[in-house]
Amino acid sequence: MATKExxxxxxxxxFDLHRRMVRIRLLEEAAGQLASEARIPGFIHLYVGxxxxxxxxxxxxxxxxxxxxxxxxxxxxxxxxGEFKPxxxxxxxxxxxxxxxxxxxxHISDLDxxxxxxxxxxxxxxxxxxxxxxxxxYRNNGLVTMSFFGDGSTNIGAFHExxxxxxxxxxxxxxxxxxxxxxxxxxxxxxxxxxDVADRAAAYGMPGVIVDGxxxxxxxxxxxxxxxxxxxxxxxxxxxxxxxxxxxHAGVSGLGRTYRSDxxxxxxMERDPIKLFEAQLAKAKVMSEEEAKEIxxxxxxxIDEAIEFAENSPLPDPxxxxxxxxxxxxx
Amino acid sequence: MxxxxxxxxxxxxxxxxxxxxxxxxxxxxxxFIAGEDVGRYGGVFQSFANLNAEFGDERVVDTPIAEQAIIxxxxxxxxxxxxxxxxxxxxxxxxxxxxxxxxxxxxMKYMFGGKxxxxxxxxxxxxxxxxxxxxxxxxxxxxxxxxPGLKVVYPSNPYDLKGLLVSCVRDDxxxxxxxxxxxxxxxxxxxxxxxEIPLGEANVVREGTDATIVAIGKMVSEAEKAASTLAExxxxxxxxxxxxxxxxxxxxxxxxxxxxNRIVIVHEAVKNGGIGAEISAQIQEQAFDYLDAPVTRVxxxxxxxxxxxxxxxxxxxxxxSIAKGVRDVLHRxx
Ligand SMILES: Cc1ncc(C[n+]2csc(CCOP(=O)(O)OP(=O)(O)O)c2C)c(N)n1
Ligand SMILES: [Mg+2]
Numbered sequence: 222m223a224t225k226e227x228x229x230x231x232x233x234x235x236f237d238l239h240r241r242m243v244r245i246r247l248l249e250e251a252a253g254q255l256a257s258e259a260r261i262p263g264f265i266h267l268y269v270g271x272x273x274x275x276x277x278x279x280x281x282x283x284x285x286x287x288x289x290x291x292x293x294x295x296x297x298x299x300x301x302x303g304e305f306k307p308x309x310x311x312x313x314x315x316x317x318x319x320x321x322x323x324x325x326x327x328h329i330s331d332l333d334x335x336x337x338x339x340x341x342x343x344x345x346x347x348x349x350x351x352x353x354x355x356x357x358x359y360r361n362n363g364l365v366t367m368s369f370f371g372d373g374s375t376n377i378g379a380f381h382e383x384x385x386x387x388x389x390x391x392x393x394x395x396x397x398x399x400x401x402x403x404x405x406x407x408x409x410x411x412x413x414x415x416x417d418v419a420d421r422a423a424a425y426g427m428p429g430v431i432v433d434g435x436x437x438x439x440x441x442x443x444x445x446x447x448x449x450x451x452x453x454x455x456x457x458x459x460x461x462x463x464x465x466x467x468x469x470h471a472g473v474s475g476l477g478r479t480y481r482s483d484x485x486x487x488x489x490m491e492r493d494p495i496k497l498f499e500a501q502l503a504k505a506k507v508m509s510e511e512e513a514k515e516i517x518x519x520x521x522x523x524i525d526e527a528i529e530f531a532e533n534s535p536l537p538d539p540x541x542x543x544x545x546x547x548x549x550x551x552x
Numbered sequence: 553m554x555x556x557x558x559x560x561x562x563x564x565x566x567x568x569x570x571x572x573x574x575x576x577x578x579x580x581x582x583x584f585i586a587g588e589d590v591g592r593y594g595g596v597f598q599s600f601a602n603l604n605a606e607f608g609d610e611r612v613v614d615t616p617i618a619e620q621a622i623i624x625x626x627x628x629x630x631x632x633x634x635x636x637x638x639x640x641x642x643x644x645x646x647x648x649x650x651x652x653x654x655x656x657x658x659x660m661k662y663m664f665g666g667k668x669x670x671x672x673x674x675x676x677x678x679x680x681x682x683x684x685x686x687x688x689x690x691x692x693x694x695x696x697x698x699x700p701g702l703k704v705v706y707p708s709n710p711y712d713l714k715g716l717l718v719s720c721v722r723d724d725x726x727x728x729x730x731x732x733x734x735x736x737x738x739x740x741x742x743x744x745x746x747x748e749i750p751l752g753e754a755n756v757v758r759e760g761t762d763a764t765i766v767a768i769g770k771m772v773s774e775a776e777k778a779a780s781t782l783a784e785x786x787x788x789x790x791x792x793x794x795x796x797x798x799x800x801x802x803x804x805x806x807x808x809x810x811x812x813n814r815i816v817i818v819h820e821a822v823k824n825g826g827i828g829a830e831i832s833a834q835i836q837e838q839a840f841d842y843l844d845a846p847v848t849r850v851x852x853x854x855x856x857x858x859x860x861x862x863x864x865x866x867x868x869x870x871x872x873s874i875a876k877g878v879r880d881v882l883h884r885x886x
Contacts, residue, residue: 262861263683314683314860325685325859341687342648343617376616377648404617406593412616480593536862543863547855 230438234280235507238437241276242495243520245296248305251524252295252312252326253473260532261312265326268296270467271399273494275300277440278367278397278460281448287335287353289346289368292327293399293466294339297369302334305527315534322537323546343404344377346370347396351383354394354451365451367395367444373404375418384457388425393451395444396422396459399434405470406480422459434462435494438501465489561744566736568710569599569675572717573637575746577607580635583721586613586625587639587675596641597677597736619645623652623674627726630672631660637721643678643730644690657726658701672726673717678706679770679820680868681734686856689864691769691821696728697798697830703727703751704798708772710740712795715749723751732770754801756808760790763814763878766805766831768794771818777871782878789878797827805831806838813844814881818874823851850877 249269255261268275271293279288279300290297298308303319311318311329318324319331330338337353340346350368357364374380375398387394398418402409415421422429430447432439440462447458467490468475476483502508508516563571577583585603587595591614594601604612615622619640626638640646646653653674660668680689696704703725707713713731720727757772758779767775772793779789790808794801809815815835817828828849835847850869858864 263685263859264688314862320859322860322863323686323856323858325683327685327687328859341644341685373617376618378618378620379648405589405596407589407591407614411592411614537858537860539863539866543853543858543867544855 230441232507234441235502238276238280238441239498239502239508239513240516240520241280241300242272242437242498243517245272245275245299246495247517247520247524248299248308249295251528252309253468255312255528257473261326262314263325263327264471265312266293266471267466267468267473268293270489270494271401271434271464272296273437273440273498274397274399274434274462274464275369277437278369278395278444280441281444282365282367285335286364287337287350287366289337289350289353289366290330290339291346291370291374292339292341292343293371294329295326298329298331298334298336298339301336303331303336305524306530309524309527309531310534313531313534314536315531316537316542317531317534321542321546323542344370344374344379347374347380348383350394351387351392354387354392355390357393358390363452365393365395365448367397367448369397369399371404372398372400372402372409372418373412375421376404376412384421384425384427384459387457388427391454391456393454394457395447395451396427396457397444398459398461399464400461401464401466403466403470403481408480417461419459419461427457427459429459429461431461431463434464435489435492435497437494437498560741562739563710563742564736565710565713565731565738565740566597566599568713568742569717569731570601570603571742572714572746573600573603574606576718576721577603577611579746582633582635583637584611584613584629584634585637585639586615587622588615588617588641590614590639595639597733599731599736600639619649620652623649623657626672626674627652627657627660627670630670631668635671635721637673637675640674640676642688643676643692644687646676646692646695650695653696653702653726653728654699658699661725662701669724670726671724673720674726674728676728676730677733678730679732679734680857680864683859683861683864685859689857691819693730693768693797693819694821694826697800697827701726702798703796705751705796706730706769707795708769708793710738710742712749712755712793714742715747716751716795718746719748719751722748727751730769735770738773749795751796752799752801753796754792754794754804756804757791757793758789760788761812762788763816763881764790764792764805764808764812765816765818765874765878766792766794767818767874768797768827769820771820771869771874774869774871775818775874778874778878781871781875785884787878787882787884800831802834802838805835809835809839810842813842815843815847816850816874816877816881817847818850818869818877820852820868822854823849824854826851845881845883848877848881850874
């Protein structure tokens with residue numbers, strides 16, 4: 222079993238981890254605001270609080286590697302290089318969105334970025350990631366697939382079938398669990414007799430590690446080890462990130478809910494992954510408070526531009542767009 | 553018996569569901585409910601609100617996200633004598649649990665030579681209109697009516713909801729009971745206390761002479777709106793709500809076909825292979841000589857449910873497209 226590498230992380234990587242987290246946070250806050258004003262239709266599942274998982278995981282990947290995602294997929298796409306304009310346009314159901322307005326928040330994806338899709342069916346992304354990993358091994362292209370999924374997803378058959386198959390076929394894949402302690406409005410302990418999802422890894426014959434999902438460096442370090450294992454042909458691994466979503470399962474209410482206590486939410490928010498990391502960076506004199514502020518402002522400006530772009534974008538036209546993209550046309 | 557406006561108790565579709573479950577749980581200790589978020593939280597649409605508080609964790613059970621095991625839990629418990637109600641949060645998750653539904657629940661009695669009895673009710677929510685996109689908006693009744701052994705029920709108003717739900721739960725066969733999620737807040741008259749509406753009996757919602765609309769689920773209220781518009785044009789339509797899709801009350805439809813000679817079938821699912829195809833085929837088998845126009849279907853185009861409201865709005869049939877369908881069978885579209 223590979224052990225945790227103790228290599229020093231370059232300044233470049235530290236900035237990258239920070240930048241990806243802030244990009245996710247600010248996009249999500251903006252999306253939540255727009256949804257609460259009904260400027261974004263449908264349901265949205267926000268990733269706020271869990272940024273370190275997507276950022277730490279994806280920084281450990283190469284651009285050509287693939288990821289699979291969940292219903293809570295905005296953060297994964299941003300971390301994999303997703304751009305704000307087509308994301309915002311997709312949230313609003315515009316023709317200029319990543320999915321031409323056909324998928325929306327819950328199905329946002331860009332295969333060109335190696336993002337195999339946000340998914341409306343819990344657990345369904347995991348077998349698909351196994352398929353991508355199979356193709357990588359088949360082609361011997363050295364690429365790795367990382368599958369993101371929630372704690373609740375590990376209760377469904379698709380997850381177990383996929384995990385077993387990946388291990389049996391010795392595929393280059395990393396199973397990245399976002400354990401935020403809840404599946405919708407039901408607490409983990411009501412539907413699982415174990416506390417740590419990572420315990421499940423042993424059942425399939427892969428290493429399972431637990432990391433602090435609010436600590437982006439810890440996530441990144443664990444992901445690097447697992448990705449290296451996969452790339453070296455040593456097979457699958459599982460990483461369980463203990464994390465938390467600040468907002469409700471869907472939408473933007475956070476506090477004052479019956480299924481979890483405000484104290485619990487506030488405790489987690491005190492360990493905010495971005496604030497923690499910025500404090501570390503300032504202390505190590507890698508990034509000053511001023512620099513961090515500038516980065517936030519730059520990203521916020523980009524988001525404001527994306528909102529304007531999305532609002533001024535055309536809607537899809539039912540006459541033209543309804544029946545296209547159902548099949549690949551014979552060329 | 554006619555009830556005057558003031559005597560009527562008007563409640564929401566979703567509350568009719570909730571109240572019926574509570575009354576059934578009180579009546580029969582063999583009934584329990586299991587599903588995702590149905591317990592402590594009361595269901596994602598609050599359809600199961602307060603049930604866990606009244607009946608406890610043993611009878612209103614929060615399950616893991618595990619649709620196959622949820623249906624299986626219901627089948628096994630029913631096979632050994634309980635009367636389970638199991639919930640699939642969205643009808644789209646029928647696909648996740650289809651083996652348990654179609655290979656197990658539906659076939660057990662037949663395969664076992666009649667010995668098994670499965671008093672199982674599966675509740676779920678279907679339908680589009682909320683911007684919930686391709687995997688949370690489907691109407692999959694056609695998948696289900698293709699399976700011998702199941703009963704499939706789709707109430708279009710709160711009154712029917714209660715009577716049909718009671719019949720489903722008391723039925724000794726596997727039944728699938730679908731709520732339309734865009735109708736949860738709609739209101740109607742619902743008496744207190746339990747009553748049954750027999751499965752397999754259609755309701756003639758409106759009588760007319762010029763054409764018949766057969767509409768299911770939420771499409772019934774759209775058909776009623778279309779009927780008002782058409783009445784202003786001097787067209788009197790009859791509206792039939794089958795209420796139960798399997799078994800299907802073909803007699804009522806055939807009688808109406810013989811009277812109006814023109815039929816429009818309306819559903820939210822895609823037209824290809826939809827329930828309209830089956831109804832249409834049976835009409836031509838049984839009443840071909842009475843038809844003055846081909847049976848027409850108003851249904852969704854052959855595409856997944858799109859996310860963007862700009863697309864979704866014209867994806868789902870509405871009063872306007874239904875009225876157009878009626879004018880078509882009357883050759884009034886010029
Ligand atoms: C097969 C299936 N069952 C149920 C749902 C409804 N649902 C959507 S998200 C969710 C909870 C998922 O929990 P988890 O995997 O922990 O992810 P989280 O939302 O916490 O990020 C549920 C039950 C679904 N979309 N698909
Ligand atoms: Mg979770």
